[in-house]
Amino acid sequence: MKKFSIPVLRARTLLLAGFTAAGALAGSHALAQAYPTKPVKLVVPYPAGGPVDGVARGLADRLAKIWNVPIIVDNRAGANEVIAADIVAKSAPDGYTILAGADPTFATNQYLFKKLPYNPRTDLIPVSRVAFVNMALVVNGNFPANTMKEFVSVVRANPGKYNYSAGSGTAAHVHFDAFLRQQKLDMTHISYRGVAPALQDLLTGQIHATIGGITTAKPHLASGKLKLLAINGSKRAKSLPDVPTFAEAGFPNTEAYFYVGLAVPKGTPKAIVDAIASANSKAVSDPTFAGKTLEPFAYDALSETPAEFEAFLVEDRAKAEKKIRDAGASLDQ
Structure with missing residues (x-):
């Protein structure tokens, strides 16, 4: 019986592998073309x-x-x-x-x-x-600060008096905690399961501040029930031209996103x-x-x-x- 030589076997194996790879590529392309159905x-x-x-x-x-x-x-x-x-x-x-x-x-x-x-x-x-999502530092409308520097000054003068809301482990919690440690401030963290209950308590003053997206805060700015002190980003938000960035407010190392x-x-x-x-x-x-x-x-x-x-x-x-x-x-x- 005639035996295939090793070079012939290798050539045929490589040829088969080439066909298999080409088939897989064609199948993958066809899959993407059809998706989704x-x-x-x-x-x-x-x-x-x-x-x-x-x-x-x-x-x-x-x-x-x-x-x-x-x-x-x-x-x-x-x-x-x-x-x-x-x-x-x-x-x-x-x-x-x-x-x-x-x-x-x-x-x-x-x-x-x-x-x-x-x-x-x-x-x-x-x-x-x-x-x-560029997040902002939001405070209750009656909080005795209208700028970031005033906020830091008030909190520093009253250690432990004020609190802030954020879900445990959320981006808001991580960023606010980093800000407090950076500025050596003492505030109490109050954890909430959702945005709605946290917002309600922020509006009534039971919670003093939060860092978050402005989706839920924006409707309450015109009435003065909430105030935005600064927002993350390299430039001001188009929809909030009067709100400074953290860097403009004097805190270039603060980030919240x-x-x-x-x-x-x-x-x-x-x-x-x-x-x-x-x-x-x-x-x-x-x-x-x-x-x-x-x-x-x-x-x-x-x-x-x-x-x-x-x-x-x-x-x-x-x-x-x-x-x-x-x-x-x-x-x-």
Whole structure:
């Protein structure tokens, strides 16, 4: 019997591998071309009405028009985004379940909890950030300060007298705590489960201050029930031209922000991941989306490739780890 020589076998093996790789590439391309063919679920880790939900719903509206399929917003609030992130991490990796999460999922929870039901670094694929939210220092309208320097002076002269609201472990909590330690101020942290009850107590004066997105605060500025002392960002917000940035107010080392980003379960084909990122880019560049969902609340549109988002997270996670360890914060029971 004639035997194949080793060189012939190797040549045939390489040829077969080439056909296999080409077939896989063609199949992946075809998959992306067809996606999506049915409704897509956008899982939001917060109740309806908050800033992350607002961004997600604005995005869902644009994606529905881009893809010509329904986009279902599924609010799964609780556990500092862990519930929603776990649902997505354990979903089928087919692009039909997408997480619209924020800093807790992508950066902080891994340092706030000793154990999570999923691995945030390996069980979720970062797709792209959607929006960068510049947060502001908000005080009750009767608080005896109208500027950042006055705020620091009042709090410093009355250690322990004043309090601030933020959900434990949230971006607001981490940033406010870092600000207090930086300025050597003593305020009491009051944790709330949601924006609505915290806002109600801030309006009535039971809570004196908070750092947060301006979505819920803005309607109460004209009446004087709330005051914005400064806002994050390299320049003033278009919708709040009279509110200085932290740097303009004399605090260039203060930062307060969070971001909304998309993620899908591990194993999702790269072609679909790239297709979602591309659709996000089209959505956030739409003037209607920016004008209605982002600009009124001092949000900046973001459009990234998955690789760019991953590169950002390397730096952001390092910053989050330091802030949380400095604060000694933990969400473990």
